[in-house]
């Protein structure tokens with residue numbers, strides 16, 4: 336068999352997997368596991384035989400008085416708080432955050448060391464974690480190495496001592512900055528230094544309480560990350576919360592984005608078929624020619640019904656996704 340034939344065979348196999356891929360992944364169908372890093376529930380994983388595997392997505396829960404594993408990774412991970420409060424060490428900084436907040440890990444040359452601590456009394460904390468799946472392209476290690484430096488466990492006094500467990504931030508050498516920008520090589524050099532600088536100094540924590548809601552043609556939404564938000568370290572993502580009071584508008588775009596239900600219950604009409612969902616379910620539209628026409632409904636109009644949406648712009652550019660608005664939101668004027 337030629338390598339070209341292998342490619343066609345892989346395509347056909349992926350088409351068969353796509354036919355069986357559910358639109359809604361029920362929270363109750365995804366088991367919790369206890370591992371070195373803590374209690375985790377994997378919705379999307381590099382080793383899963385899924386039709387759309389562009390992201391790694393899991394929920395993690397940290398009980399009161401406990402800490403997650405201490406991990407080093409390349410960065411580029413997004414954590415969205417679902418309930419409770421956490422203190423998270425990210426290299427040299429400690430971030431206090433919780434439900435409705437978004438904490439991100441920058442992408443740094445020597446990676447990021449991070450650990451979640453729950454110092455609340457009697458209340459667990461749960462969050463959703465998402466990153467792009469590059470395990471088969473850049474490797475699980477990526478550039479920095481992927482290491483579990485300490486396993487999860489009970490918080491000790493040592494963990495809470497000032498500066499304890501906090502890595503000294505890596506300072507990038509800038510002595511080799513280009514003297515002039517007369518060549519494309521040096522202009523590339525300059526651009527790369529600007530990108531690295533953004534990851535080193537950009538904003539990592541976006542608090543839900545600081546954000547404002549907008550009513551647009553599709554619905555009532557609140558943006559956390561967007562490529563046009565210049566202060567954030569991660570610029571290639573869009574993350575927004577959506578409040579579905581009655582129903583959304585109807586539009587068409589390519590699938591593959593993450594829609595995670597954070598409150599209430601409802602249903603989605605996707606290419607003419609109804610799919611029901613509730614809190615903690617994942618909605619995952621297929622990637623297919625022409626994209627997906629869809630509209631979302633709150634089954635208990637007037638009661639809370641919300642979700643969080645995450646997507647990585649370069650993936651959408653790769654599939655030439657477009658937006659076509661088929662029907663306006665009833666509150667848009």
Ligand SMILES: [Fe+2]
Pocket residue numbers: 586588629
């Ligand atoms: Fe949509």
